[in-house]
Amino acid sequence: xxxxxxxxxxxxxxxxxxxxxxxxxxxxxxxxxxxxxxxxxxxxxxxxxxxxxxxxxxxxxxxxxxxxxxxxxxxxxxxxxxxxxxxxxxxxxxxxxxxxxxxxxxxxxxxxxxxxxxxxxxxxxxxxxxxxxxxxxxxxxxxxxxxxxxxxxxxxxxxxxxxxxxxxxxxxxxxxxxxxxxxxxxxxxxxxxxxxxxxxxxxxxxxxxxxxxxxxxxxxxxxxxxxxxxxxxxxxxx
Amino acid sequence: xxxxxxxxxxxxxxxxxxxxxxxxxxxxxxxxxxxxxxxxxxxxxxxxxxxxxxxxxxxxxxxxxxxxxxxxxxxxxxxxxxxxxxxxxxxxxxxxxxxxxxxxxxxxxxxxxxxxxxxxxxxxxxxxxxxxxxxxxxxxxxxxxxxxxxxxxxxxxxxxxxxxxxxxxxxxxxxxxxxxxxxxxxxxxxxxxxxxxxxxxxxxxxxxxxxxxxxxxxxxxxxxxxxxxxxxxxxxxx
DNA sequence: TTTTGCTTGATTGTGTACAAAACGCTCGCA
DNA sequence: TGCGAGCGTTTTGTACACAATCAAGCAAAA
Numbered sequence: 001x002x003x004x005x006x007x008x009x010x011x012x013x014x015x016x017x018x019x020x021x022x023x024x025x026x027x028x029x030x031x032x033x034x035x036x037x038x039x040x041x042x043x044x045x046x047x048x049x050x051x052x053x054x055x056x057x058x059x060x061x062x063x064x065x066x067x068x069x070x071x072x073x074x075x076x077x078x079x080x081x082x083x084x085x086x087x088x089x090x091x092x093x094x095x096x097x098x099x100x101x102x103x104x105x106x107x108x109x110x111x112x113x114x115x116x117x118x119x120x121x122x123x124x125x126x127x128x129x130x131x132x133x134x135x136x137x138x139x140x141x142x143x144x145x146x147x148x149x150x151x152x153x154x155x156x157x158x159x160x161x162x163x164x165x166x167x168x169x170x171x172x173x174x175x176x177x178x179x180x181x182x183x184x185x186x187x188x189x190x191x192x193x194x195x196x197x198x199x200x201x202x203x204x205x206x207x208x209x210x211x212x213x214x215x216x217x218x219x220x221x222x223x224x225x226x227x228x229x230x231x232x233x234x235x236x237x238x
Numbered sequence: 239x240x241x242x243x244x245x246x247x248x249x250x251x252x253x254x255x256x257x258x259x260x261x262x263x264x265x266x267x268x269x270x271x272x273x274x275x276x277x278x279x280x281x282x283x284x285x286x287x288x289x290x291x292x293x294x295x296x297x298x299x300x301x302x303x304x305x306x307x308x309x310x311x312x313x314x315x316x317x318x319x320x321x322x323x324x325x326x327x328x329x330x331x332x333x334x335x336x337x338x339x340x341x342x343x344x345x346x347x348x349x350x351x352x353x354x355x356x357x358x359x360x361x362x363x364x365x366x367x368x369x370x371x372x373x374x375x376x377x378x379x380x381x382x383x384x385x386x387x388x389x390x391x392x393x394x395x396x397x398x399x400x401x402x403x404x405x406x407x408x409x410x411x412x413x414x415x416x417x418x419x420x421x422x423x424x425x426x427x428x429x430x431x432x433x434x435x436x437x438x439x440x441x442x443x444x445x446x447x448x449x450x451x452x453x454x455x456x457x458x459x460x461x462x463x464x465x466x467x468x469x470x471x472x473x474x475x476x
Numbered sequence: 477t478t479t480t481g482c483t484t485g486a487t488t489g490t491g492t493a494c495a496a497a498a499c500g501c502t503c504g505c506a
Numbered sequence: 507t508g509c510g511a512g513c514g515t516t517t518t519g520t521a522c523a524c525a526a527t528c529a530a531g532c533a534a535a536a
Contacts, residue, residue: 015310017519040486040488042486050520050521051522052521053519053521057298060298061298061302064299066391072253073487073488073489074529085391088389088390091337091341091392092334092395095333098333099329099332151326151329151330152326153304153330154329157395161391254490280517280518289490289491289492290492291491292490312498
């Protein structure tokens with residue numbers, strides 16, 4: 001596709017570690033690299049044709065964003081957010097995305113509204129595709145909203161949280177029905193368009209609640225056992 | 239306390255780049271390194287007795303947190319947040335710190351209340367000292383609150399934003415009167431203690447508003463002039 | 477048979493060397 | 507005297523090599 005070429009040019013011109021960073025990030029979010037997968041610097045570097053130095057930089061960045069875990073002398077692996085992590089992440093999303101809506105109310109141009117609607121149309125079209133692409137698109141809707149605020153900090157945090165949410169959904173989430181996400185997104189756009197501040201905020205709150213519920217309902221079986229053990233181990237100073 | 243010792247051992251034993259990271263961060267927040275100061279990898283490494291590799295890691299991390307700017311092939315320098323950056327940062331702080339208060343309401347133990355009061359006492363005691371230490375302590379109060387939520391994500395973001403706020407205050411802020419900060423902190427603790435949710439949230443909102451005003455009111459004289467020039471120059475493609 | 481200790485292999489942490497790019501300086505020219 | 511080009515120096519970007527650490531497998535003893 002065209003974007004690949006453009007990205008490749010940018011990367012080679014701007015920085016290689018960015019390229020590796022983006023590649024790994026996409027691989028993680030596409031679930032090509034499942035949660036918990038080890039990420040040895042050597043193999044990745046060899047596979048992508050760069051030195052370990054570059055890979056290390058990319059891994060450090062991903063670690064900073066919470067997408068991988070980086071334990072000293074033990075290497076990196078794709079993060080496995082605990083249920084508690086998940087609750088924390090969604091709580092902060094709740095707060096920040098309400099701010100997004102609050103910032104956007106009454107300031108969206110017709111063109112921007114159309115842009116949002118076009119995105120949701122794409123979500124609707126991808127409904128029949130596989131789950132991961134659908135989760136991806138649903139997440140990008142939130143990132144797009146954040147981008148429209150033109151608040152860099154807000155955009156960065158929302159982007160980060162949406163990425164981590166994708167990971168969580170792929171770990172714990174029930175099968176994910178895109179239908180409700182799409183309809184909720186449409187309602188939100190309508191409220192934003194009409195300038196109904198309270199209604200729009202309430203819709204966003206409810207929407208994130210729905211995602212949270214979908215994310216945390218499952219996953220109480222095999223995953224909690226090792227976590228419990230880890231808690232005990234930590235108390236012993238291990 | 240015991241944790242301090244443990245942390246220190248961990249630091250020296252576990253990783254050098256952490257040490258450099260912390261050193262640079264403190265230097266920036268203490269205004270030992272003024273905004274805009276160039277940070278050559280070589281000099282820093284030589285000064286701190288580590289190789290460029292380590293320094294580079296620390297710089298990358300600081301860049302991720304917005305404390306330094308890292309332009310390709312041009313090196314790092316202490317960040318100079320624009321007034322717009324400042325507005326963005328405080329807007330997000332507003333939102334997140336309200337979440338902190340909302341999370342904490344009704345869940346603080348008497349011991350934690352005492353801990354908060356002790357901190358504010360320290361703020362009051364440092365009132366006569368120099369400005370930077372005072373700003374520092376006032377910021378740490380907010381970090382302490384975030385820590386009490388036990389929400390890692392929230393803590394990380396608040397910490398980051400408080401750091402950047404310190405930088406902003408040192409750049410644009412008027413002389414900073416610690417008195418009002420202290421009294422506002424005390425009121426907030428009281429409201430938290432009594433479990434008055436709405437009142438506490440309102441106090442936090444008002445408090446951040448006050449900080450924002452203090453931060454952005456000044457700085458229209460000597461600092462805006464070069465900025466204005468830069469804007470003109472950019473329009474000319476320079 | 478199970479457990480403990482050692483040894484080996486693999487992987488990360490760090491320093492250093494070389495290549496490329498940007499900055500400052502001097503020199504030449506109008 | 508002012509301006510621009512060319513060159514040398516400084517600084518960053520990258521690769522690689524060596525040291526340190528961890529995990530696994532094997533052997534030996536209880």
